[in-house]
Amino acid sequence: MKKILSICPYCGLGCRFFIKVENNNILGIELYKNGINKGKLCPKGITAIDFIKNKNRLSHPLKLVNNKHLNISWETALKEISNSLLDIKNRYGANSIAFLSSARCSNEENYILQKIARLLGTNNIDHCARLCHSSTIAGLSQTLGAAAQTGSFNDILESNLLFICGYNPAETHPVIMQYIIKAKQQGTKIIVVDPRKTKTSWFADIYLNINPGSDIFLINSIINIIIKNKLYNKNFIYKRTVGFNKLINSTKDYDLDTAEKITGISKDILYKTAITFATAKKAIIMWAMGITQHTTGTNNVIALCNLGLICGYVGKKGCGIFPMRGQNNVQGACDMGALPNVFPGYLKINDDNSKKIEKFWDSNNISSKPGLTIQEILDAISKDKIKALYVMGENPVVSDPDTSHVIKVLKKLELLVVQDIFLTSTARLAHYVLPAAVYAEKEGSFTTSERRVQWNFKAIDPPKEAKPDWEILTLLGKELNLKQINYSSVEDITNEISQLIPNYRGITPERLKEEINGIKWPCPSINHKGTDILHQTKFATPSGKAHFIPVHFKSPKEEIDEEFPFILTTVRIVGHYHTMTMTGKSKSITKRWKEPFAEINPTDANKLNISNNDKIKIITKRGSYICKVKITNNIKPKMIALPWHWGANILTNRLLDPTSKIPAFKINACRIEKV
Amino acid sequence: MKLLINLNNCIACKACEIACEKEHNGISFITVIETDNTALPITCRHCEKAPCLENCPTKAIYKDKNGTILINQNKCIGCYMCYIACPYGIPVIDIKQSVAFKCDLCQKRINQGLEPICVAVCPTQTLVFDDPIRFAIYKKQNAVKNLIRGAKDEIRFSV
Ligand code: SF4
Ligand code: SF4
Ligand code: SF4
Numbered sequence: 001m002k003k004i005l006s007i008c009p010y011c012g013l014g015c016r017f018f019i020k021v022e023n024n025n026i027l028g029i030e031l032y033k034n035g036i037n038k039g040k041l042c043p044k045g046i047t048a049i050d051f052i053k054n055k056n057r058l059s060h061p062l063k064l065v066n067n068k069h070l071n072i073s074w075e076t077a078l079k080e081i082s083n084s085l086l087d088i089k090n091r092y093g094a095n096s097i098a099f100l101s102s103a104r105c106s107n108e109e110n111y112i113l114q115k116i117a118r119l120l121g122t123n124n125i126d127h128c129a130r131l132c133h134s135s136t137i138a139g140l141s142q143t144l145g146a147a148a149q150t151g152s153f154n155d156i157l158e159s160n161l162l163f164i165c166g167y168n169p170a171e172t173h174p175v176i177m178q179y180i181i182k183a184k185q186q187g188t189k190i191i192v193v194d195p196r197k198t199k200t201s202w203f204a205d206i207y208l209n210i211n212p213g214s215d216i217f218l219i220n221s222i223i224n225i226i227i228k229n230k231l232y233n234k235n236f237i238y239k240r241t242v243g244f245n246k247l248i249n250s251t252k253d254y255d256l257d258t259a260e261k262i263t264g265i266s267k268d269i270l271y272k273t274a275i276t277f278a279t280a281k282k283a284i285i286m287w288a289m290g291i292t293q294h295t296t297g298t299n300n301v302i303a304l305c306n307l308g309l310i311c312g313y314v315g316k317k318g319c320g321i322f323p324m325r326g327q328n329n330v331q332g333a334c335d336m337g338a339l340p341n342v343f344p345g346y347l348k349i350n351d352d353n354s355k356k357i358e359k360f361w362d363s364n365n366i367s368s369k370p371g372l373t374i375q376e377i378l379d380a381i382s383k384d385k386i387k388a389l390y391v392m393g394e395n396p397v398v399s400d401p402d403t404s405h406v407i408k409v410l411k412k413l414e415l416l417v418v419q420d421i422f423l424t425s426t427a428r429l430a431h432y433v434l435p436a437a438v439y440a441e442k443e444g445s446f447t448t449s450e451r452r453v454q455w456n457f458k459a460i461d462p463p464k465e466a467k468p469d470w471e472i473l474t475l476l477g478k479e480l481n482l483k484q485i486n487y488s489s490v491e492d493i494t495n496e497i498s499q500l501i502p503n504y505r506g507i508t509p510e511r512l513k514e515e516i517n518g519i520k521w522p523c524p525s526i527n528h529k530g531t532d533i534l535h536q537t538k539f540a541t542p543s544g545k546a547h548f549i550p551v552h553f554k555s556p557k558e559e560i561d562e563e564f565p566f567i568l569t570t571v572r573i574v575g576h577y578h579t580m581t582m583t584g585k586s587k588s589i590t591k592r593w594k595e596p597f598a599e600i601n602p603t604d605a606n607k608l609n610i611s612n613n614d615k616i617k618i619i620t621k622r623g624s625y626i627c628k629v630k631i632t633n634n635i636k637p638k639m640i641a642l643p644w645h646w647g648a649n650i651l652t653n654r655l656l657d658p659t660s661k662i663p664a665f666k667i668n669a670c671r672i673e674k675v
Numbered sequence: 676m677k678l679l680i681n682l683n684n685c686i687a688c689k690a691c692e693i694a695c696e697k698e699h700n701g702i703s704f705i706t707v708i709e710t711d712n713t714a715l716p717i718t719c720r721h722c723e724k725a726p727c728l729e730n731c732p733t734k735a736i737y738k739d740k741n742g743t744i745l746i747n748q749n750k751c752i753g754c755y756m757c758y759i760a761c762p763y764g765i766p767v768i769d770i771k772q773s774v775a776f777k778c779d780l781c782q783k784r785i786n787q788g789l790e791p792i793c794v795a796v797c798p799t800q801t802l803v804f805d806d807p808i809r810f811a812i813y814k815k816q817n818a819v820k821n822l823i824r825g826a827k828d829e830i831r832f833s834v
Contacts, residue, residue: 040798170686174798
């Protein structure tokens with residue numbers, strides 16, 4: 001029996017465990033105590049091997065012929081796909097092609113897919129970070145200059161206060177709860193802001209059940225209290241930031257009376273929150289989808305940065321601005337430039353930088369025009385501007401808002417290629433489906449939420465003809481005649497990444513295999529240990545200073561009216577992961593988390609004459625959805641919370657944040673009927 | 676060493692249930708109960724005066740040298756008495772084999788010097804495997820720390 005050190009394929013914490021193997025068979029999981037998870041796992045981690053040997057794994061390339069998927073050879077598949085891509089490019093131009101990369105694939109795989117897109121002459125490459133933390137990237141780039149968690153998980157243990165806003169780790173990151181609970185036992189105060197009384201709020205010293213969408217009002221009024229009481233960090237503001245006067249002016253009208261009305265939080269609690277936050281000396285602000293998935297997502301993030309900066313809670317131990325990432329490599333996929341507006345390493349797309357990239361890749365074809373985001377790609381398909389879509393390890397039919405619209409749009413494509421491990425709802429529509437290897441069947445590097453780059457080791461072989469994504473892409477590159485896509489091992493790609501991206505300069509495959517617990521970027525040279533805390537002496541902005549940016553409260557765009565009087569918000573549950581492609585294959589999971597329950601408040605349930613476990617129909621302008629009900633005071637009246645794993649995006653809207661283009665999953669107008 | 680519980684830590688993630696069932700051929704001996712705003716795992720307490728043991732008609736249930744309450748399946752007749760007597764309803768009758776099973780504190784792991792798997796995996800330190808005396812001291816220390824901290828906070832908010 002062999003024990004192979006693996007990385008959990010689910011969330012962004014980067015938990016590790018051993019996979020026990022014998023003769024290419026998986027015997028089980030053994031806990032690994034030295035990773036950030038200290039041996040602990042959540043229900044997804046402990047079942048992370050359950051889907052690997054599932055009989056429905058894709059194991060042959062498939063082609064859609066007369067509405068049926070038939071087995072074809074790799075050779076034919078790749079030849080036909082590349083002919084079709086080149087043909088479409090010839091007929092309609094490079095920007096008629098788009099690519100969706102994957103936050104679940106390795107750095108190497110994301111790097112190579114964006115490279116193929118760009119060598120073909122388009123920046124139409126995006127991935128599902130668009131749906132989760134694109135607001136974070138947009139917000140942090142403007143304020144701090146680096147789109148990443150500023151400190152390490154260990155800082156949680158050193159902090160005096162955790163300000164947890166629109167983030168429910170007890171459900172989404174159970175393993176980080178060991179840090180939070182330990183901190184609490186040592187006296188760290190915990191403030192939780194969430195319109196739902198989440199499991200995380202069970203641990204709160206102060207819990208603010210704010211009205212959905214009122215985040216900026218809340219934060220600006222807290223900033224106002226801190227400024228009025230002169231509790232801000234003068235020294236830090238003077239030395240390390242610009243724009244404080246603008247912030248004072250922009251927040252001075254956020255008075256307590258109006259704040260109480262708009263946020264639903266009493267003046268006392270607002271005051272207590274502000275004072276506790278400002279006097280903590282060391283605090284961490286943590287957030288996730290409750291902040292980002294709004295039409296004001298980017299501004300929500302900026303507001304939180306403003307709050308952290310006035311107290312100087314950045315760049316030192318026990319402090320930080322922490323966007324908590326939800327996918328095993330969402331940080332890495334962004335770092336690798338699987339985004340339409342930046343090249344690898346967040347290099348802005350413009351003439352100078354495209355020249356730089358052309359030189360590095362030995363190409364003359366790199367576009368200096370930013371490409372389209374996921375939602376814009378779908379729009380462009382519906383307007384016949386995009387004809388081919390290549391999807392690696394994503395399932396937009398289930399993960400994107402307004403499912404019926406997504407399906408209708410994808411059906412218009414001349415070419416849809418999906419590279420995945422199962423025949424997902426998206427793959428079902430594809431002209432070609434390419435069978436990929438899962439995490440345990442390949443090697444490569446993955447970057448966690450705290451910027452820690454870790455090496456994933458191969459435990460077993462992929463089923464039949466399935467191949468690692470990087471291998472598939474290398475073969476495709478060859479078919480496309482791209483001489484720059486020429487790799488004989490995954491390590492070749494890791495090395496190229498370290499040459500191109502300054503923050504990854506010292507992160508080589510040799511080091512990653514040796515330094516088993518990973519290296520945190522920035523790691524500028526081969527001898528560099530990696531960086532626990534960003535912005536210690538200067539910020540990553542051009543001036544080296546952090547920017548205060550005034551932002552103002554705006555009501556959510558989706559209107560609540562008589563016809564649709566409820567606010568529907570989509571949520572996650574601990575047992576399942578996103579579109580359930582993987583967790584849905586584990587019996588241990590599905591028997592415990594069988595079906596979705598919509599949470600509604602007892603007052604609403606009474607009015608509608610609904611009892612627990614009754615079935616209801618939720619109706620929005622987009623569609624309707626039937627599920628059972630759980631009646632609970634944990635949700636406010638006139639609100640309904642629904643896990644989205646089982647396809648609730650049939651209901652959600654396509655309203656976007658204007659900067660980050662994130663869809664506003666958290667606020668949808670709906671009505672409820674008993675069925 | 677006893678399987679002990681830190682109240683108020685559990686988040687009902689059920690990792691313990693799944694880990695236990697993977698360790699014991701698909702049967703979990705630990706059950707997490709969630710009520711409004713709190714959750715708690717229920718598993719065998721390995722009672723000092725174990726009702727299951729006292730009520731077993733065939734003496735299939737015994738206490739080993741570490742105080743762990745175990746079932747000898749060769750003697751068990753599947754009469755459900757242990758399950759009826761247990762205040763927490765822990766023993767499970769496996770219909771196919773007609774015998775009872777219960778939490779064995781993960782004997783395979785204990786024999787290798789490891790903690791029970793539910794303890795090892797629990798991400799919130801709800802489940803601990805510890806010496807009850809040491810655990811009690813730790814609880815007392817925490818209580819004192821919290822009292823002092825509480826007093827300080829009072830002072831801060833009264834000014
Ligand atoms: S099975 Fe029940 S009665 Fe028996 S030792 Fe365990 S908790 Fe006590
Ligand atoms: S100690 Fe072992 S057998 Fe008992 S509940 Fe925990 S995991 Fe299950
Ligand atoms: S693993 Fe721990 S936190 Fe999770 S349900 Fe079990 S006891 Fe509770």
